[in-house]
Amino acid sequence: MEQARHQLQQRLGYFFQQVDLLQRALRHESFANESEEGSQERLEFLGDSVVGLVICESLYRLYPDYAEGRLAQMKASLVSTEQLADKARLLELGQCVELGRGEQEGSRQRPNLLADTFEAVLGAIYLEAGFDQAKAVILRQFEEELRAAGELRRDYKSLLQEVSQRDFQALPEYEVLEEIGPPHDRVFRVQVSLSGDVLGLGQGRSKREASQQAAQEALSQLDANATLS
Secondary structure: HHHHHHHHHHOOOOOOOOHHHHHHHEOOHHHHHOOOOOOOOOHHHHHHHHHHHHHHHHHHHOOOOOHHHHHHHHHHHHHHHHHHHHHHHHHHHHHHOOOOOOHHHHHHHHHHHHHHHHHHHHHHHHHHHOOOHHHHHHHHHHHHHHHHHHHHOOHHHHHHHHHHHHHOOOEEEEEEEEEEEOOOEEEEEEEEEEEEEEEEEEEEHHHHHHHHHHHHHHHHHHHHHHOOO
């Protein structure tokens, strides 16, 4: 575990002076409940706000011509559970988390656990070194995504809902057809229907990702039908 935490700090580009802060950031609630030591929850609460502020400021400066609504959509994508969990996986954070005996080893790869731990570590950096240092770490992690945020993929679910209400006076209905794999490595299959007709199927590592894919296929189907008519 010590070796994994040393490597984690190397990947972050930041080494803690207060080792107890890092230990707390990596201590899951399940472990804290069994050991009566402080968990990561308060640091995660703090880190959530620090990450959000850094991302908001960066988007504000990088995209001066974008309206508030577009910036909000970009921020939501960048700080989503899926995105933060991906960052945590790249840092191999799951290997460093202290879990309680009741937690399965596979729990280390749960998106919520990874995202919360990522935020807790950044909250700990903020407490120890201040905002500028935390900001520098966050920007290193999100540099590529921030630059590409202007080409953020469309929210196909929202677009499908708008089209369905406008053209058919109905709302799309989503159904999870299948969940494949263990909890830490699950794949979802989702279908979307409109007025009883199946228009799209999607697959992804989360229900949101699968639903977005299904909505995109449904929009393509509706567009093709309109072209034919």
